[in-house]
Amino acid sequence: MAAQSDWFQSSHEHEAFLRGLARRRMLVGTARAVLLAAFVALWEVAARQGWINAFVVSQPSRALVTAVSMARRGELWLHLGMTVGETAIGFTVGTLIGIVAAVMLWWSDLLSDILDPYIVVLNSIPKVALGPIFIVWLGTTVTAIIAMAISISVIVTIMMVYVGFREVDPDRVKLLRTFGAARLQILSKVVLPASVPVMIAALKVNVGLSMVGTIVGEFLVSRAGLGFLIVYGGQVFNMSLVMSSVILLSIVSVLLYYGVSALERAVLRTRG
């Protein structure tokens, strides 16, 4: 591969092409930064000039001050840690339970036939509607929030992973059977490894879903976490608290997503 690109780099046309690509990348990056800066600046200026009501929409400088003072008091880390922790447990456990359930469905066609309509129903329920049930069962605790986060991701995982299992190339399974493989060997040697990309895709979807579950859970029951801050800020009409929490939340969710993407790249590196 190295030899090939050496050969290409010696071509002027290719150099020009690469320069064009680099220019475009610069342009896109700059435009993104400018867009964000312009938005923040416009918001700030509009609030200062009284074009918009800063009491209702807050303003970037106030949101920043709120966030910094929370960080100084150490509260910020508590709330961040709470939300990140609940989300991480939610998507990890949700994905694991989903994979185990998918294995059971794969193992028994009869079971999957029987359970099919129930899975469809469970999938179509908006899981946040189950919130009050979890609270009654588990109390106004962190456990109820995590249950919320798990419930929202587990059914999607079952469906994605089960379909992935079923789409494993039948010839690859046949090959193992000709060696006399038992069902457990078929599972461990081909079905699971072949489905690793699907499982990671499920994990990626679940990062976002679990975050929804966590925030809704925190809205309902908690005394800590970004969801709590947002609800609390709304109730006491502290929009700077709401805005800074929302901004932090978006940063956290993007970081989690990139974390899983990095995991994906690392795992799939050896594959064709």
Place this chain on the structure above:
Amino acid sequence: MSGGVNGAGSSAIRLDRVWMTYHTREAETVALANTSLEVAPQEFVAVVGPSGCGKSTVLSLVAGLIKPTSGSVEVCGEAVAGPSGHVGYMLQQDCLYEWRTILGNALLGLEVQRAVTRESVETVRRMLTAYGLGEFERHYPRHLSGGMRQRAALIRTLATRPDVLLLDEPLSALDYQTRLEVSEDLYRIMRAERLTALMVTHDISEAIAMSDRVLVMSRRPGRIKSSHRISLTCERQTPIGRREAPEFRTYFNAIWKELTEDGRAVGLVPVVART
């Protein structure tokens, strides 16, 4: 390699009056009707026939993947009860697992049969070296060409030391040039390892070039119509060399004629519909 085969008189593969019927909700399909065939130890037999005639069903039966509706299937004198170490199966696709190295792929069968030992790994590595894949044993399949991949697949099959080899159109997924190249490799390796082989193909030339005997199957429900013992006078007994033999055309025409004659009888295929 042919350790499991009994005396010279017995056959390595034997199908005796085999019937095979598949059931689906819509219909009942007779795939094989009273099919009998025998393959002698170390013989290379090719089966040709129109698509859907039940060729692959024959291989699945011999491999023990399915059970016949009636009749008996024997490998090395033993009735087939399920997949066993006697049989190696090569599929159309190489089916190498992309998450395993070439060595890891070659060891797959031994792993399944819990027969990975220091000696068996050494043997497999020697085979990889002997067939030109030694330096690629730590590589992943995507780094290999189609021909090399199919060779790796063959070594994976041979690693479990089967007595008979089943080949299900092993070359049809390859482009023409690679196909000739791999057929040479296959032929050489099979003869060197003194294997018994049953190959299914729809390519008449390939069947004649590679095998000792060609069986022609009829349309569904399949049965063996005729058997042609291939004897070619040529200097190089390799698939490419054999194509040069003067008798090659004669065999080709005879088999071609049988297959096309059969083609006219399409309307007679009895598929019992249960509405």
